[in-house]
Amino acid sequence: MAGIAAGGSRRSALAPYLLLAPGILYLLAFYLVPALSLARTALSPETGPWYGGLQHALSDYGMHLVRSFQYALTATVLAALLGYPLAYAMAFRAGRLKNLLLGLVMLPFFTTFLVRTLAWKTLLADEGLIVRALGALHLLPVEGRLLNTVWGVLGGLTYNFLPFMILPIYVSLEKIDRRHLEAAQDLYGAPASVFRKVVLPLSLPGLLAGSLLTFIPAAGDFVNAELLGTPNQKMLGSVIYGQFLTVRDYPLAASLSLLLMFFILLLVLAYTRALGTEDLA
Amino acid sequence: MKPALRGQAGSRWGGRLLELYAGLVLLYLFLPILVIVLFSFNRPDGRFNFVWKAFSLAAWQDPLLYPALVEAMRLSVSVAAVSSAAALVFGTLIALALCRYRFRAAGAVNLFLVLPLTTPEVVLGSSLLSLFLSLDAVMGYWTIVLAHVMFSISYVALTVRARIRGFDWTLEEAAMDLGATPFQVVRKVTLPLIAPGIAAAGMLSFALSLDDFIITLFNAGSRVTFPLYVYGARRAAFPPQINVLSTTILAVSLFVLGVIVLWQQRVHRQNLRWIPESR
Numbered sequence: 049m050a051g052i053a054a055g056g057s058r059r060s061a062l063a064p065y066l067l068l069a070p071g072i073l074y075l076l077a078f079y080l081v082p083a084l085s086l087a088r089t090a091l092s093p094e095t096g097p098w099y100g101g102l103q104h105a106l107s108d109y110g111m112h113l114v115r116s117f118q119y120a121l122t123a124t125v126l127a128a129l130l131g132y133p134l135a136y137a138m139a140f141r142a143g144r145l146k147n148l149l150l151g152l153v154m155l156p157f158f159t160t161f162l163v164r165t166l167a168w169k170t171l172l173a174d175e176g177l178i179v180r181a182l183g184a185l186h187l188l189p190v191e192g193r194l195l196n197t198v199w200g201v202l203g204g205l206t207y208n209f210l211p212f213m214i215l216p217i218y219v220s221l222e223k224i225d226r227r228h229l230e231a232a233q234d235l236y237g238a239p240a241s242v243f244r245k246v247v248l249p250l251s252l253p254g255l256l257a258g259s260l261l262t263f264i265p266a267a268g269d270f271v272n273a274e275l276l277g278t279p280n281q282k283m284l285g286s287v288i289y290g291q292f293l294t295v296r297d298y299p300l301a302a303s304l305s306l307l308l309m310f311f312i313l314l315l316v317l318a319y320t321r322a323l324g325t326e327d328l329a
Numbered sequence: 330m331k332p333a334l335r336g337q338a339g340s341r342w343g344g345r346l347l348e349l350y351a352g353l354v355l356l357y358l359f360l361p362i363l364v365i366v367l368f369s370f371n372r373p374d375g376r377f378n379f380v381w382k383a384f385s386l387a388a389w390q391d392p393l394l395y396p397a398l399v400e401a402m403r404l405s406v407s408v409a410a411v412s413s414a415a416a417l418v419f420g421t422l423i424a425l426a427l428c429r430y431r432f433r434a435a436g437a438v439n440l441f442l443v444l445p446l447t448t449p450e451v452v453l454g455s456s457l458l459s460l461f462l463s464l465d466a467v468m469g470y471w472t473i474v475l476a477h478v479m480f481s482i483s484y485v486a487l488t489v490r491a492r493i494r495g496f497d498w499t500l501e502e503a504a505m506d507l508g509a510t511p512f513q514v515v516r517k518v519t520l521p522l523i524a525p526g527i528a529a530a531g532m533l534s535f536a537l538s539l540d541d542f543i544i545t546l547f548n549a550g551s552r553v554t555f556p557l558y559v560y561g562a563r564r565a566a567f568p569p570q571i572n573v574l575s576t577t578i579l580a581v582s583l584f585v586l587g588v589i590v591l592w593q594q595r596v597h598r599q600n601l602r603w604i605p606e607s608r
Contacts, residue, residue: 064430068438071419071482078479079445082456089459130354137351141344151586152355158582159362162542162559163575166567167361170368170379210358239343260447268449271542275563285451289546292455298462305455309448316447325439328446329487 083309090302101303109287109304116284117311119198120267123205124213127262128255130206131213135254136247138214139221153214165204165275172200172276201281204272209265213258216327220254221247257327260319264312284308362579369572376566388569392577398570401558408470408554409538412477413485416534419478420485421527427490429498442483453480454547461548468550476548477541481534488533492526492593496600522600525593532585539578 093100106113138149156164171178172194182188194200224247232242270285284304291301320328368378372385393399423442427435445453457476461468500522504514542556549557559571 061432064426064432065434067422067426067430068434071423071486072438072441074419075441075445075479075482078457078460078475079448079453082453082460085460085463086452086456089463130357133347134351134354137347141348149355153358155362155579155583156358157540158536158579158586159365159575160556160559160578161540162556163365163571164361166379166559166563167364167368169563170364171360173379175380207357207361210354264447264449268451268543270451285449285543288451288455292458292547298459301455302459305452309452309456312447312449312452316444320440320443325443328443329439329491 086302086309087306089298090306093299101299102307104300105303105307108300109284112282112284112287113304113307113311115281116267116308119202119205119273119281119283120263122202123209123266124259124263126202126206127210127213128259131210131258132217132255135214135217135221138218139224150218153211153218156208156211161208162271165208165271168200168204168207169195169275172203195276196278198277198281200276201273204276205266205269208269208272209262212261212265216257216261217251217254220251220257220327224250253323253327256319256323260315261328263315267312268308365572366576366579369569369576371569371572373569376568378567378569378572385569388573392570392573394570395568397553398555398558398562398568398574401553401555402574404470404552405539405555408473408477409535412474412538413481413531413534415474415478416481416485417527417531420482420530420534421489421523423482423486424489424493424526425523427486428493442486445480445483446487450480450541450543451547454544457544458547468548469552472548472550473545473552473554476544477538480541480544481537484537485530485534488530489523489526492529493523496522500600522596525589525596528589529593532582532589536582 090101091098134153138146138153142149170176173179174193174195176195179188179192179194182194183190183192188194194203228246228250229242232246237245268285270283270289273281273283274286288301288304288308291297291304295301368381369388370384370386371378371381372383372387373380374382388394423438426432427438454476457472457479460466461472466472501514501518504518505511509517540556541554542560545554545557546560553561555574559567562568562571
């Protein structure tokens with residue numbers, strides 16, 4: 049970058065820090081300090097030992113934590129199965145339609161998340177389009193339903209976070225040097241083995257970034273479970289919300305939130321240690 | 330498609346199958362949006378617009394029928410405007426620092442920027458609530474704005490950084506050599522270059538703010554934004570006006586997005602024209 053080299057002598061070494069200061073200070077004040085405040089609320093209950101809130105949280109709501117991670121993992125796998133082929137088709141087969149398709153994948157971002165999820169309520173309803181179509185194809189038993197079942201919740205979670213899976217995969221496929229593919233073909237690689245030995249490994253960083261970006265919001269979500277499920281599918285987010293704003297057991301609520309943050313942070317740090325932050329942005 | 334990819338196209342059926350599958354996934358992405366738009370033309374029986382009854386333009390003719398809904402929309406737009414303006418300033422400065430300087434803390438800054446994006450919203454919302462509670466802050470308009478600025482900064486910084494990467498910054502040197510004051514350089518060279526990137530980031534953070542539900546739920550006090558209104562409406566009454574407003578948001582977003590994309594292409598072409606080797 050010639051600009052930096054040439055400008056270096058004229059600009060003071062402090063310049064980048066001055067540019068960073070307002071935003072980073074803001075994030076320190078409203079991201080880091082709140083996280084510390086959450087930890088303090090969680091770890092200083094009015095009575096009992098400091099870990100009392102965590103203990104209470106795990107024994108009473110460990111099930112919801114496990115369920116949230118199970119649902120998030122399932123939704124992530126489903127999103128990968130749906131998103132990878134679409135990203136592949138966009139990168140290698142769409143030609144001039146590429147940018148249009150990219151815009152279409154982002155379209156859901158421009159309609160309100162909550163209204164979108166409520167639209168699924170209409171679609172999945174017992175007399176709705178999808179139940180009748182699946183019933184006609186005998187893919188769903190008579191009297192079978194989707195709304196207020198675990199499938200409705202998983203379908204909603206997968207749907208809502210699918211674009212987060214597609215976009216990083218697409219970017220990593222797009223970056224693959226087409227000459228690698230030509231080389232593999234010239235060496236008589238069968239299409240399947242070209243994919244397995246060249247395309248898939250090179251797009252793995254995108255797949256992992258997409259999985260992380262799908263898993264995290266899915267694990268913290270409770271809107272899908274509340275709108276498309278029953279109390280049997282209640283996720284950790286609902287409990288955190290209810291404990292904070294309805295029951296007002298702050299140490300318990302903060303403990304639950306802290307546990308969720310802890311496990312996600314482990315995932316994120318493991319990811320960034322291995323692959324850096326480049327593909328997440 | 331390029332002939333070089335003949336190997337993959339070799340199994341033509343495989344290719345067709347892939348396209349069909351991709352089409353079905355796209356359909357999955359659009360189905361709810363189609364429902365939202367379609368149901369803005371519904372005339373529901375009773376209070377809930379969840380079952381198709383009959384075509385009607387009633388909701389479009391009277392989109393502002395419900396004062397509480399209009400008020401919620403107004404609040405959302407106001408919060409989105411104020412919070413994205415603030416996030417644009419903070420985020421753009423961070424992006425400029427990251428793009429134009431090499432400095433030791435850059436890696437740490439990158440990680441710190443990614444953290445808010447990779448923290449579940451329920452954690453972000455409850456952390457802020459926990460801080461506001463410990464400060465005895467009055468929850469309302471400003472706590473919503475503070476929260477929205479927080480989660481928008483990273484998006485803005487990363488979006489602007491992605492758009493202005495690879496620009497030819499020697500133009501600034503040239504302007505200075507020709508006697509421009511620093512203020513003139515910023516106004517006449519830097520801003521025109523980075524403006525489309527800022528516009529794209531502004532649109533993104535506006536959309537994110539307008540759409541945010543979970544973080545807002547924790548920090549709104551008794552104020553009701555559009556998503557919070559919808560959350561309550563699913564139990565009380567869900568008029569087709571909600572769909573009308575959602576469809577309007579979608580249409581306006583698409584229009585603005587189109588304008589920004591065209592603008593960006595123009596600025597990029599103009600900038601490239603100055604770099605000899607790219608001609």
